[in-house]
Amino acid sequence: MTGAALTRFDRRKDGSGFRDWAKSAFDAALAQSGLTAGDIDALFVASESDFFHFQLNPASILASELGLVGVAATRCEGGGASGQLAVHAALRAVQSGAARHAVVLGVDPSASSLSGDAIRDLYGFSFDGWTDGMTGLTATALYALSYQAFAKRHGTTMDDLAAVTIQNRGNAGGNPNAHLPRSDSAAAIGQSPVIASPYHRLHCSPLSDGAAALILSAPARVPANRNAAPQIIGAGAASDHMHLSHRADPGDFTAKTMAMARACAAAEISPQDIDLAEIYDAYAGAQLQAISALGLSDDLSNDLSRGVFAPEGRCPINLSGGLMGQGAPVGAIGVAQTATCALILEGRYHAALQPRILPRYAVADTHGGVCTTAAVTILAQGGTAG
Amino acid sequence: MIRHQITLDYALNPGWLGPFVTGLLQGQAIARRCAACAATSFPPVRTCACGSDAGEWVTLPGTATITLRTTGQDGDFALVSFDGATTQSTVKLVDVAADASGGHIIASTGGQPGLCLGARGARNAR
Numbered sequence A: 001m002t003g004a005a006l007t008r009f010d011r012r013k014d015g016s017g018f019r020d021w022a023k024s025a026f027d028a029a030l031a032q033s034g035l036t037a038g039d040i041d042a043l044f045v046a047s048e049s050d051f052f053h054f055q056l057n058p059a060s061i062l063a064s065e066l067g068l069v070g071v072a073a074t075r076c077e078g079g080g081a082s083g084q085l086a087v088h089a090a091l092r093a094v095q096s097g098a099a100r101h102a103v104v105l106g107v108d109p110s111a112s113s114l115s116g117d118a119i120r121d122l123y124g125f126s127f128d129g130w131t132d133g134m135t136g137l138t139a140t141a142l143y144a145l146s147y148q149a150f151a152k153r154h155g156t157t158m159d160d161l162a163a164v165t166i167q168n169r170g171n172a173g174g175n176p177n178a179h180l181p182r183s184d185s186a187a188a189i190g191q192s193p194v195i196a197s198p199y200h201r202l203h204c205s206p207l208s209d210g211a212a213a214l215i216l217s218a219p220a221r222v223p224a225n226r227n228a229a230p231q232i233i234g235a236g237a238a239s240d241h242m243h244l245s246h247r248a249d250p251g252d253f254t255a256k257t258m259a260m261a262r263a264c265a266a267a268e269i270s271p272q273d274i275d276l277a278e279i280y281d282a283y284a285g286a287q288l289q290a291i292s293a294l295g296l297s298d299d300l301s302n303d304l305s306r307g308v309f310a311p312e313g314r315c316p317i318n319l320s321g322g323l324m325g326q327g328a329p330v331g332a333i334g335v336a337q338t339a340t341c342a343l344i345l346e347g348r349y350h351a352a353l354q355p356r357i358l359p360r361y362a363v364a365d366t367h368g369g370v371c372t373t374a375a376v377t378i379l380a381q382g383g384t385a386g
Numbered sequence B: 001m002i003r004h005q006i007t008l009d010y011a012l013n014p015g016w017l018g019p020f021v022t023g024l025l026q027g028q029a030i031a032r033r034c035a036a037c038a039a040t041s042f043p044p045v046r047t048c049a050c051g052s053d054a055g056e057w058v059t060l061p062g063t064a065t066i067t068l069r070t071t072g073q074d075g076d077f078a079l080v081s082f083d084g085a086t087t088q089s090t091v092k093l094v095d096v097a098a099d100a101s102g103g104h105i106i107a108s109t110g111g112q113p114g115l116c117l118g119a120r121g122a123r124n125a126r
Helices: A018-033 A058-065 A082-096 A116-123 A129-135 A139-154 A158-172 A186-191 A254-267 A284-294 A300-305 A330-345 B015-026
Strands: A003-006 A042-046 A072-076 A101-109 A194-196 A209-217 A231-239 A361-368 A373-380 B029-034 B055-060 B063-072 B075-082 B089-094 B102-106 B116-118
Touching (some): A003 A018, A042 A330, A082 A209, A082 A330, A082 A361, A101 A330, A129 B089, A139 A284, A158 A300, A254 A373, B015 B055, B075 B102
Parallel strands (some): A042 A072, B089 B116
Antiparallel strands (some): A194 B063, A361 A373, B029 B055, B063 B075, B063 B102, B075 B089
């Protein structure tokens, strides 16, 4: 992982557009890598929907914008998992020898190009558009039903939802690129409007604009000044039934469990070895479901109350603020999570959030749908594995 | 700022889902029964969990029991079990009392094939 960079995530009001954010993230990642545009063999673009930027072939557009005309340019799409799937595609290109250096670029103008109501309606068609979408089910409603099933079995409470919300948005306070740093009380969270019970507005991640970029390099091609760069040591992806209602337990993120098992097998580690995680917290409850599915806790409520996942805990989760605090430009999310893990493993993250002792292994966890498509990537400090 | 507006008028062919879609518009629960294991899916599944893609269409009674329910600004929705189905379904609740334990499928409104559950007895009233 020779280069990793993120732009600010927010609702842009400065007249800039997705081409600008993509260029900014790419330039910063390339500069960190010590490479030049001529060294790049492949570009993988993650962008969830043509509806956002009104481009049906964004990979070719961005290849031109970034001065990469001639490289193999591919768009990767898997709903919310698009960014992590692009990381995996780039990884395979490098592993296979098809590319010496590959760029992963995630970008979406999820906040500024369409109204919030329009985006909500479009998201309703990101599950099975012909059944759930035509029924009018929203993303929040489907996530709410899934979380209710989870809470019923695991005993998690509204206090747990508030704790996740407060921690993620509190972490975002140390991230100058975050969209939604806030310090709401549990009472204020509970008083925000109910979108789909049990989810109140403040339990939901925002729609954001932004971009993130990575440079992946074959080990033999890593520039000398980047020999200590973090490494990807495992990647896994899986899918679940498109209908929440057809799963054995609608509260389980089974695809995430399968993806994590595949990633851990490749990395030759277990989930208990992970000491840093960026998790797909589209909603507060989804973070709890993910912790369980990834195998990061055998006793969720107890670990939450003991601060295991707090900034000073054994396995800090979403130091960036996660989707809830840092923000959610959909195509950029998985790329940003992986970039964040890389920057922290290397000790280059924002000073207020950088752990004093560098974590050894990190997991970037992303999914699309109600965990219908799951993709996780495991990273290690440079020189420790691989 | 580039301002642009488009209107899209889709004509989506439902393909093998045709009987299911027609049923929703008429207020009938048309499910798929697997020829190999008799599992009955609603919404229908083309390839059963047992691996078979052979099946037949069956009409369920249309009555359902609510398992989980969510309410808020986005509307009223539920996870339900339709009588005769082996899978659950996600539905829009239409005038179903907060303490109701179930309901009956009703014809989707607005020309879209939505899966809507009304109060018990609502079917005849519509």
